[in-house]
Amino acid sequence: MIRAFGYTIKQAFVQLFRNKNMSTASVFSITAMMLILGLFFMLVVNVNLLASSAEDQFDSIEVYLLDEVTQEKAEEMLEEIEDFDGVARAYYMSKDDAMEEMKSRWGENAYLLDGLVDNPFPASIIITATDLSVEGDIVDQLEGMEGIEDIKYYQEMVGKILSITNYIQTGALILIGILIIVSIVVVSNTIKLTVHARAQEINIMKYVGATNWFIRGPFLVEGIIIGILSSVISAGIVGFAYYQFVESFQQRLLILFSSGMVPFEFIMINLIIIFVAIGISIGALGSILSMRRFLDT
Amino acid sequence: MIEFKNVTKMYGSNVGVENIDITIEKGEFVFLVGPSGAGKSTFIKLMLKEIEADEGTITVADREVTSLSNRLVPQHRRNIGIVFQDFRLLPKKTVFENVAFAMEILHAPRKVIKKQVPLMLSLVGISSKANQYPHQLSAGEQQRVAIARAIVNNPPVLIADEPTGNLDPDTAEEIMNILQTINNRGTTIVMVTHAKDIVDRMGKRVVAINKGKIVRDAEGAYREDD
Numbered sequence: 001m002i003r004a005f006g007y008t009i010k011q012a013f014v015q016l017f018r019n020k021n022m023s024t025a026s027v028f029s030i031t032a033m034m035l036i037l038g039l040f041f042m043l044v045v046n047v048n049l050l051a052s053s054a055e056d057q058f059d060s061i062e063v064y065l066l067d068e069v070t071q072e073k074a075e076e077m078l079e080e081i082e083d084f085d086g087v088a089r090a091y092y093m094s095k096d097d098a099m100e101e102m103k104s105r106w107g108e109n110a111y112l113l114d115g116l117v118d119n120p121f122p123a124s125i126i127i128t129a130t131d132l133s134v135e136g137d138i139v140d141q142l143e144g145m146e147g148i149e150d151i152k153y154y155q156e157m158v159g160k161i162l163s164i165t166n167y168i169q170t171g172a173l174i175l176i177g178i179l180i181i182v183s184i185v186v187v188s189n190t191i192k193l194t195v196h197a198r199a200q201e202i203n204i205m206k207y208v209g210a211t212n213w214f215i216r217g218p219f220l221v222e223g224i225i226i227g228i229l230s231s232v233i234s235a236g237i238v239g240f241a242y243y244q245f246v247e248s249f250q251q252r253l254l255i256l257f258s259s260g261m262v263p264f265e266f267i268m269i270n271l272i273i274i275f276v277a278i279g280i281s282i283g284a285l286g287s288i289l290s291m292r293r294f295l296d297t
Numbered sequence: 298m299i300e301f302k303n304v305t306k307m308y309g310s311n312v313g314v315e316n317i318d319i320t321i322e323k324g325e326f327v328f329l330v331g332p333s334g335a336g337k338s339t340f341i342k343l344m345l346k347e348i349e350a351d352e353g354t355i356t357v358a359d360r361e362v363t364s365l366s367n368r369l370v371p372q373h374r375r376n377i378g379i380v381f382q383d384f385r386l387l388p389k390k391t392v393f394e395n396v397a398f399a400m401e402i403l404h405a406p407r408k409v410i411k412k413q414v415p416l417m418l419s420l421v422g423i424s425s426k427a428n429q430y431p432h433q434l435s436a437g438e439q440q441r442v443a444i445a446r447a448i449v450n451n452p453p454v455l456i457a458d459e460p461t462g463n464l465d466p467d468t469a470e471e472i473m474n475i476l477q478t479i480n481n482r483g484t485t486i487v488m489v490t491h492a493k494d495i496v497d498r499m500g501k502r503v504v505a506i507n508k509g510k511i512v513r514d515a516e517g518a519y520r521e522d523d
Contacts, residue, residue: 004404201387207345208450209375210402 004214011218015194016225023226026190030230030282031237033179033186034275038238040172041271045262051165058154061127061135061142067095069123069147077145078125084141086134090127095119122149132158180278187223187286195219195294202294212295219287227283231275239268298323298454298485299344304353306339312509313339317353319504319511321487323453326480328496329489330519331506337489340506341456344487345377346370358453375403378447378484382459384439386431386446392418393427396445403450417445421475437468441475448479455479457488461495469495493519 016023063081065074074092081090093101098121103110129135135155142151195202205215243264250261299321306313314336321327329337342348343355346362355362358376365373386395393414400410418424421441431439440460447455457476461469473495480486490496496503496519505513505520513520 007401007404200385204385204387204398205402206371207374207379208399208402208446209371209373211371214371214402 004217008214008217008221012221012225015198015218015222019190019194019197022190022193023222026186026226027230027233029186030183030226030279031234033183034230034234034278035237037176037179037278038234038271038275040176041274042238042242042262042267044169044172045267045270047165047168049262051162054158054161055132058158059129059132059135061129061138061151061153063125063127063142063148064122064150064152065124066147066149067122071123073147074123074125077147080145081125081127081142084138086130086138088128088130090125093124093126095121095123098122098124132162180282183282184286184289187226187283188290190226191219191223191287192290194222195290199294215295216288216291219291220284223283223285223287224280225283227279227281227286228276229279231272231279235268235271235275239264239271242267298325298358299487300354300356301340301343302354302356304343304350304355306343306348306350312336313348314343314506315509317509317511319514321485323485324480324483326477326486326499326501327488328499328501328503328519329487329506330491330496330503331512335506336509337506338458339509341458341487341489344454344456345379346373375450376452376454378450378452378455380440380443380447380455380457380460382462384431384436384443384463386439386442388431391428391430392423392434392442395431395442396449399446399449413449414445417449418442420448420478421445422471435468436463437465437471440464440468440472444472444475444479448484452484454485454487457486457490459489459491461490461492466494473499 065077069077071092071094078090078092081087096119099113099119102121103113106113127138129138132155135153139151139153142148202215246261246264299319301317301319304317305315317336317340329340331337339348343350344357344362346365350363353363357373360373360376362373387398390398396414396417397410400413405413415424415427418427421444423438423441423445426434426438431442434442440463444460455476460476461472464472469492476486476488477499500517502516503513503519504511
């Protein structure tokens with residue numbers, strides 16, 4: 001068993017080196033494929049993060065109250081709202097609370113607000129819906145109430161973001177699928193060349209009574225090595241590029257989207273796992289496919 | 298050792314072999330003769346289970362080949378050594394490696410290989426060339442290596458498919474002597490050939506095939522009408 005394993009590994013490396021050019025060529029093409037794949041992977045992961053943070057941030061309905069509404073009246077409204085279908089949580093924010101929050105958001109520039117004579121911020125009730133889709137229904141019910149100055153909610157915008165991210169994800173998945181198939185074809189062609197170069201040897205092996213798996217073994221390992229090599233190279237390149245990108249754009253993106261990017265470590269770990277898994281599958285499948293016809297008899 | 302019972306193999310509407318019935322006993326040396334396309338190759342391929350019979354049963358070394366599952370074909374082939382007209386040695390391996398290769402495939406331990414291979418090389422009389430490559434050898438020497446490879450795992454049956462077809466008469470005779478030696482050790486040999494002089498000289502059982510049928514099965518000589 002161990003002897004057979006040793007033979008298989010040794011043969012695989014011998015074949016790889018004997019077909020240096022072809023092996024290198026297929027490592028390059030699969031690496032190129034995986035780079036594109038990695039690009040989509042990062043895009044999808046980040047778009048996902050963006051979508052879920054958009055959902056988190058904009059899943060609330062802000063109900064601004066008229067100044068004439070007293071705190072007692074507001075508390076009554078709050079109780080009523082809490083009974084609406086689809087309301088997960090709701091709380092009251094007084095004019096003073098609103099001022100405080102604005103001050104904390106403005107940070108260093110908060111002193112500018114001190115100059116105001118009247119507090120311009122309205123009191124409000126902030127509602128969190130159980131689900132984005134019910135926001136419309138909640139707003140419909142709110143519109144029948146008195147003492148409301150304005151209602152702000154983002155259902156449409158968030159809905160749009162989500163549907164765009166959906167398209168991006170589906171598109172990326174289809175592309176990834178195509179890339180994987182192309183990679184399998186590339187590997188299977190490389191292996192086919194090795195197989196043809198060794199047709200006589202395989203023929204003799206069959207006559208002497210070697211089992212199909214014994215014959216297939218070295219080619220299988222050869223394909224897997226090509227796959228792993230490509231995946232490590234491309235994971236390295238994609239990881240490095242992503243690291244650079246995060247370093248230089250993270251700050252700006254934080255201001256724009258306030259969600260930032262998926263951390264480098266998370267991307268890297270997943271990238272390596274996914275790439276190596278795909279690399280092994282591509283290599284294995286490619287070589288098995290290329291040998292199928294050969295081992296028929 | 299080898300038994301064909303009512304075996305028929307068709308290629309579309311062309312006859313490969315038809316209703317073949319033959320028994321070859323253990324230790325026999327049999328010549329298979331006949332014109333090109335008579336069915337000799339089909340006969341050999343059926344034995345090796347390279348192709349499937351349409352009808353009938355084939356038994357080789359107590360194993361029924363016709364009902365054998367594909368998984369067991371490699372096991373079956375280990376019972377049959379085979380030598381070809383064109384030697385089929387691996388050009389990038391030395392003589393020793395070419396023979397050892399057949400043992401490595403069966404996961405033989407290094408130690409056993411190192412003992413068995415020189416034994417076979419001396420049996421076929423080529424010990425001195427163990428470290429040379431096939432292209433450095435004469436045709437006769439290459440065929441010796443091929444024979445050593447075919448018998449290194451001690452198969453009970455040896456098929457020789459026109460083993461002297463590419464050799465001059467003297468060399469051919471040497472090869473025949475080696476085959477006779479192997480036969481004397483108890484190996485059953487089936488040899489396909491067109492070489493009338495060899496068949497006549499050896500005086501063995503001759504099975505003549507024509508148009509897929511056995512037309513003659515007798516001790517002795519090659520006849521022109523075969």
